[in-house]
Amino acid sequence: MSYVDEVIERVVRENPAEPEFHQAVKEVLDSLRPMVEENEEKYRRDAILERLVNPERQIKFRVPWVDDMGQAHVNTGYRVQFNSAVGPYKGGIRLHPSVNLGIIKFLGFEQIFKNSLTGLPIGGAKGGSDFDPKGKSDREIMAFCQSFMTELQKYIGANADVPAGDIGTGAREIGYMYGQYKRIRGLFEGVLTGKGLSYGGSLARTEATGYGLLYITEEMLKCNGLSIAGKTAAVSGSGNVAIYAIEKAQALGVKVVTASDSTGWVYDPEGIDVAALKQIKEVERARLTEYKKYRPNSVYHPGRGVWSVKVDIALPCATQNELTLADAEALVANGVIAVAEGANMPTTMEATEYLQKNGVLFMPGKASNAGGVAVSALEMSQNSERLSWSFEEVDAKLKGIMVEIFHHLDEAAKKYNSAGNYVVGANIAGFAKVVDAMLVQGIV
Numbered sequence: 544m545s546y547v548d549e550v551i552e553r554v555v556r557e558n559p560a561e562p563e564f565h566q567a568v569k570e571v572l573d574s575l576r577p578m579v580e581e582n583e584e585k586y587r588r589d590a591i592l593e594r595l596v597n598p599e600r601q602i603k604f605r606v607p608w609v610d611d612m613g614q615a616h617v618n619t620g621y622r623v624q625f626n627s628a629v630g631p632y633k634g635g636i637r638l639h640p641s642v643n644l645g646i647i648k649f650l651g652f653e654q655i656f657k658n659s660l661t662g663l664p665i666g667g668a669k670g671g672s673d674f675d676p677k678g679k680s681d682r683e684i685m686a687f688c689q690s691f692m693t694e695l696q697k698y699i700g701a702n703a704d705v706p707a708g709d710i711g712t713g714a715r716e717i718g719y720m721y722g723q724y725k726r727i728r729g730l731f732e733g734v735l736t737g738k739g740l741s742y743g744g745s746l747a748r749t750e751a752t753g754y755g756l757l758y759i760t761e762e763m764l765k766c767n768g769l770s771i772a773g774k775t776a777a778v779s780g781s782g783n784v785a786i787y788a789i790e791k792a793q794a795l796g797v798k799v800v801t802a803s804d805s806t807g808w809v810y811d812p813e814g815i816d817v818a819a820l821k822q823i824k825e826v827e828r829a830r831l832t833e834y835k836k837y838r839p840n841s842v843y844h845p846g847r848g849v850w851s852v853k854v855d856i857a858l859p860c861a862t863q864n865e866l867t868l869a870d871a872e873a874l875v876a877n878g879v880i881a882v883a884e885g886a887n888m889p890t891t892m893e894a895t896e897y898l899q900k901n902g903v904l905f906m907p908g909k910a911s912n913a914g915g916v917a918v919s920a921l922e923m924s925q926n927s928e929r930l931s932w933s934f935e936e937v938d939a940k941l942k943g944i945m946v947e948i949f950h951h952l953d954e955a956a957k958k959y960n961s962a963g964n965y966v967v968g969a970n971i972a973g974f975a976k977v978v979d980a981m982l983v984q985g986i987v
């Protein structure tokens with residue numbers, strides 16, 4: 544059995560009931576095959592793949608908090624510190640009822656390669672809790688965040704592990720967590736990113752993931768002889784990634800006709816009204832059913848359906864495994880040209896293969912959504928030098944990083960006889976730097 548297959552089998556055996564983690568490992572290791580075969584003896588001797596798929600540390604803790612009625616609740620908190628070969632651990636905190644160890648491990652594993660691809664010195668980690676922020680009062684959110692940080696603060700620090708936002712963790716939650724860290728540790732330091740501008744946050748961090756997604760999509764189309772202007776797009780989700788992806792898409796002349804949340808989706812033939820979306824999601828924290836009030840010509844559909852619309856570009860920006868084989872078939876039947884992932888692993892493995900087989904340009908999330916964590920790393924730099932850069936400066940750096948990621952992975956794919964396969968390119972390019980650092984640091 545090949546080295547890659549041995550390690551995949553071991554991961555499945557030793558990590559039962561973690562299907563998303565298995566999926567992420569299989570996708571990455573499968574595309575590393577040519578590079579692993581080339582270096583098999585060296586990698587085997589140093590157990591490179593075994594170390595790559597085993598987190599350096601995984602922390603699981605109790606998060607007790609009290610609701611507004613005086614009732615106590617207990618959630619589970621996680622931080623998986625996956626790989627620190629190229630820099631301090633870095634990755635978001637997901638607050639969602641679906642969170643379990645397997646989800647956090649898949650996200651932490653992806654983060655290793657994503658963070659490496661940015662070219663910035665950040666290792667891979669992820670954290671979170673099965674806490675559901677929906678419908679909670681501000682005081683309840685604060686109670687949860689303070690309790691979560693009371694435990695997490697033991698394991699993080701500006702030079703050790705720097706968490707950030709993800710699904711369910713935005714500016715409000717980061718603020719409460721930062722306050723509690725500072726209170727317990729007595730340190731005003733860049734321990735979290737995605738902070739508010741008044742206490743060390745970076746301009747353009749809020750926009751970074753969505754803007755970055757469009758910058759790399761634009762470059763991918765350009766390098767395939769296509770122009771992004773004048774295209775139509777379907778976006779799923781309506782959170783931070785989706786909102787700023789839609790905003791940048793429109794600025795580049797793309798007509799985005801959909802958005803979705805966990806209960807339904809909207810089709811707006813005239814193009815999504817971003818101001819209305821921000822009002823509903825960022826201010827009112829309400830459902831997309833409200834969208835029709837702002838745009839009477841739009842249609843609200845309960846359930847799923849974004850991928851049934853005829854568009855040139857699909858941008859899945861909601862969550863993992865939201866674009867299935869049936870969705871991919873519908874997109875291809877409707878003549879889709881490109882799919883670029885704003886979320887982490889939103890396309891199932893079968894759907895990815897189907898899209899690639901049918902000549903659709905496919906950009907995996909670890910490359911296309913890397914803009915968020917890239918600007919997080921720029922926030923760390925600004926905190927270290929105790930200075931703040933302008934929006935234009937950060938945005939220009941973000942664009943440069945996304946364009947560079949595209950060329951880096953495009954070349955890696957070509958080098959290993961997989962021209963145009965950006966999944967292979969992203970995994971190999973991300974892995975190359977990490978494996979280099981691991982090899983020279985000894986068996987740790």
Ligand code: GLU
Binds near residue numbers: 633635705707710887
């Ligand atoms: N949660 C985001 C991601 O999936 C951002 C992480 C960060 O900024 O550290 O990459």
